[in-house]
Amino acid sequence: MSLPQGVSSDFCLQCRGCCVFGASTGDWCARLMVEEEIALEKSVPGFSFGGYVLTKPYHDGRLACRCLNADDHRCRVYSQRPLECRLYPFLLSSEKDKLKLYVHRACPWVQERRHAPQWLEDIAGVTRFLGLPANHFLLKAVVAAFPDYSRYGDEVELVAEIPFENNADLLWQRKAELNSWFGRREPVLSSRSFVNAIAWSDAFDFTVEEADGNLLLYARQQGIEFLYCPPLGDQISPRAVEAAFSRMQGGAARIEAVALNELTSFDSVRYRAHLQGEEYYYERARVAALSGNGYRSKRSDINAFLKKYAPVFRPFLATDRQACLDLFDRWLDNRRTSYEDDIYRAMLVENRPVHRRLMEHADALGLTGRVVEIDGVIVGYTFGYRLSDDTFCVALEVTLPELKGLPSYIFREFCADASLGSFKFINAMDDFGMPGVARAKRSWRPSHMEKVYSVCLTP
Numbered sequence: 001m002s003l004p005q006g007v008s009s010d011f012c013l014q015c016r017g018c019c020v021f022g023a024s025t026g027d028w029c030a031r032l033m034v035e036e037e038i039a040l041e042k043s044v045p046g047f048s049f050g051g052y053v054l055t056k057p058y059h060d061g062r063l064a065c066r067c068l069n070a071d072d073h074r075c076r077v078y079s080q081r082p083l084e085c086r087l088y089p090f091l092l093s094s095e096k097d098k099l100k101l102y103v104h105r106a107c108p109w110v111q112e113r114r115h116a117p118q119w120l121e122d123i124a125g126v127t128r129f130l131g132l133p134a135n136h137f138l139l140k141a142v143v144a145a146f147p148d149y150s151r152y153g154d155e156v157e158l159v160a161e162i163p164f165e166n167n168a169d170l171l172w173q174r175k176a177e178l179n180s181w182f183g184r185r186e187p188v189l190s191s192r193s194f195v196n197a198i199a200w201s202d203a204f205d206f207t208v209e210e211a212d213g214n215l216l217l218y219a220r221q222q223g224i225e226f227l228y229c230p231p232l233g234d235q236i237s238p239r240a241v242e243a244a245f246s247r248m249q250g251g252a253a254r255i256e257a258v259a260l261n262e263l264t265s266f267d268s269v270r271y272r273a274h275l276q277g278e279e280y281y282y283e284r285a286r287v288a289a290l291s292g293n294g295y296r297s298k299r300s301d302i303n304a305f306l307k308k309y310a311p312v313f314r315p316f317l318a319t320d321r322q323a324c325l326d327l328f329d330r331w332l333d334n335r336r337t338s339y340e341d342d343i344y345r346a347m348l349v350e351n352r353p354v355h356r357r358l359m360e361h362a363d364a365l366g367l368t369g370r371v372v373e374i375d376g377v378i379v380g381y382t383f384g385y386r387l388s389d390d391t392f393c394v395a396l397e398v399t400l401p402e403l404k405g406l407p408s409y410i411f412r413e414f415c416a417d418a419s420l421g422s423f424k425f426i427n428a429m430d431d432f433g434m435p436g437v438a439r440a441k442r443s444w445r446p447s448h449m450e451k452v453y454s455v456c457l458t459p
């Protein structure tokens with residue numbers, strides 16, 4: 001079943017009220033979800049910016065979507081246009097993990113159609129489509145990306161609530177229990193934490209199950225299920241591994257984020273391991289002190305930065321969220337133009353909901369967040385969380401691309417932050433297999449690295 005199209009093309013071509021905006025971002029500009037952005041960027045490079053369609057000047061001084069054909073007002077990517085364009089004048093509103101359907105009263109079709117006998121069927125058709133089980137992941141993405149339209153009062157009208165269960169609720173309900181399972185074994189990898197599971201809860205549906213003294217954390221996306229990390233507990237039980245593989249179906253069945261020292265728990269004939277990457281660890285006090293020749297270039301980077309600017313390094317506040325997300329989009333756009341690797345670029349886009357969710361729940365997750373301000377403008381932010389008594393994970397770090405020396409400054413300041421004083425090590429996650437990212441991470445002189453594997457059944 002496809003999304004029923006209430007308003008006809010002919011009606012819209014007469015009206016010409018859509019695809020032209022007052023601003024290049026914001027609640028009334030056409031928004032893209034992660035998958036749409038990745039797919040459309042492939043077929044129409046330069047189509048998007050910061051989660052919105054890219055715009056160009058329009059003859060009346062406003063901004064038109066780059067894909068709008070100025071001559072006949074037709075969409076050049078009509079068959080691939082984003083969900084938000086397909087839905088309009090219906091608006092999906094993300095309200096504290098609940099989804100509601102509104103209509104925009106300004107649309108002439110709404111003003112006419114609402115008095116027609118088909119109006120209720122129009123609403124029911126959209127609601128039915130969105131409620132289909134096959135659209136569950138679509139709705140997860142909507143929750144992560146769409147705004148709350150209820151704040152527009154009389155401009156919009158609530159017409160339906162969309163039944164939707166956000167899987168993140170299940171994780172929150174079991175937070176204390178899940179936390180008790182993480183960190184029972186060395187090494188402490190970044191994915192072995194409640195924070196990490198919440199961060200990715202817009203991308204995956206998580207399920208937990210106990211087997212032979214282990215806890216199994218499954219992640220499912222588009223019908224494919226895998227074990228997010230090896231069975232949790234004091235030791236990996238071979239029976240728990242068996243149970244996991246008998247539940248997971250198909251060629252994508254696998255256990256991710258397995259540490260090198262855990263591979264001995266897997267029968268080498270029955271299972272095969274593939275290297276996924278390596279996580280970087282630093283001695284926090286050494287980075288904070290920046291002493292010795294090894295950190296000479298970092299010292300000079302930071303000194304040059306401090307000569308030019310007077311940054312303020314301070315705690316993140318909930319009111320900083322939008323400024324930080326806007327900064328993320330500028331950073332993302334810069335990275336997308338600097339790196340040609342499609343997989344890495346897709347991963348960067350996938351990170352937007354991760355940043356958003358962690359900022360939304362920073363307090364409830366016990367995150368430590370810091371921002372850097374110059375002249376009252378946020379130019380960098382970083383967030384991290386406790387992985388174990390001696391290891392702190394730096395999960396997010398974003399800086400304004402044009403400010404040389406800022407990445408060194410923010411990382412060093414975070415490591416020197418009094419709230420991190422009890423941690424011996426900093427885990428800076430992996431390098432996504434990108435040589436440039438690897439160079440940057442190695443330049444901080446890791447104390448050690450941990451190889452991370454994916455384990456699947458031997459074919």
Ligand code: SF4
Nearest residue numbers: 012015017018107109
């Ligand atoms: S405002 Fe309504 S009628 Fe006009 S183009 Fe947009 S959807 Fe069509």
Ligand code: SF4
Nearest residue numbers: 019065067068075085
């Ligand atoms: S993608 Fe097409 S429908 Fe959507 S705003 Fe651009 S021109 Fe309009």
